Amino acid sequence: MAKPVIAASNVNVFRIGHVISLGRLSGNSIKNIAMQILQGQITASLFHSFNVNLSFLEGYNIRYTEKQVKRIDENFLDYSQGFRLFLTAPSFTVPRRLAYLVHKFFSGDVSGDIGEALLVYFLVEELGLDPYHICHLRPEKRRRYLTPDFLILDPNNMLKELINEPYNPLLYAEVKSSTGTMTAERIEKGLQQLKRVIGSKHGLLFLMEKKRGHHGYITRVIVVKR
């Protein structure tokens, strides 16, 4: 039988089997869980699969991501095939007093950018969340404020199947993207970051991975609570 063709723009979203209660876990336990997630020892089931419309993705890239990258719709497929596109620094600098409005910083590659745009795409286009109920605060995190990457408001319970238990409509999300190797340290860091901010709420850790030599993106979603 012929192998199914997986398009480069295909995204498979896996949900880690159960909601992880971070409040009761020690540092070592969180480390172990991160390692188990990385090695696939915790059951994860295919939650959703979709093909990305690159024109829509570019819209979310412009509005919600942190880096100064335009036209990922034109470069996404190359990038997904494993061609790592390096960016050239702009030839001009933004005037100091206006730099804040740009709110994006320059970076040498675009994996984080694609990860953030894909997260918003998944929430809005696939799960039906209102795009105006998503707020990206990572730029403030870089200024050392205590905040998750994204604040998500879900008054209409659009995420109920993903979370699978009653939840507060305000959720916090962290995104870790990788085109190389995802490490247990990054997963652990994401869990620790969520533990600091979730309080009595739920948190979502999105691991966006583009494995070299494989078509498509693999996303793992870990739902956590105190």
Place this chain on the structure above:
Amino acid sequence: MSEEISYVMSAINQIYDNLWIGDIKIAFEVATQALQQGKIEKLVEAAEMAKKLITFLRIEAKEKEIEDKEDWVTESFLKRLEDISIDDAIAGVMMVHLSNLKAALNYLVESGKIKPLLEEEEPSQLRKEKRYKCVVISQPPKFEVKALLDTSFSVPNFERLKKVAEELGLNPTILEKSKAAMTLRFFSGNEFVEVIAQRFIARIIMTMREPSEERMNRISSKILEMLTEEKNGSFDRK
């Protein structure tokens, strides 16, 4: 708390929409209005206190050469929170973001003019119409029209789409629709037009064999009128 957060989130998104098309005045007004809420000082104070505490703990972890720094910082932070509400602190970060945006926008409003980053560039002119406002980025033979609609975009039915295309001398292709967005494409022997609509935003990207600003304006105006027509089936997302 959810209502306040929803309001601030909506304000931040409106500011970015207006920044996207360069309407600095409106962006500034939205920021000013959102910051007139009552509890701002308390929330900003919580954000600053949480920032100080986490920075202090990171330094302490470094000085003490703690092995598992991330975990130590998390546990110490949660133990020493005392009077700070985490939710207030995070809502406060949104307020800090809003205040910083307002300050930067204020500088632009007061200086009265937006200068392009490259001197040779002409600043784009904002055009305000009845149901939308837009700017054109001219890079012949390519043009990009960025529009902010007053209401969520409408999905044209096939008859309407065909009529608009005929009036413009273009052929439409199949409309692609998702939960929150839509793309339309038109072509002729001389032009290719791609329309991407996402909620209140529309981008029209045009490539012309014989570039004409007049033709570009006619095409974009017709398409934007169609997207903002009340009689079309509205895009049901709520």
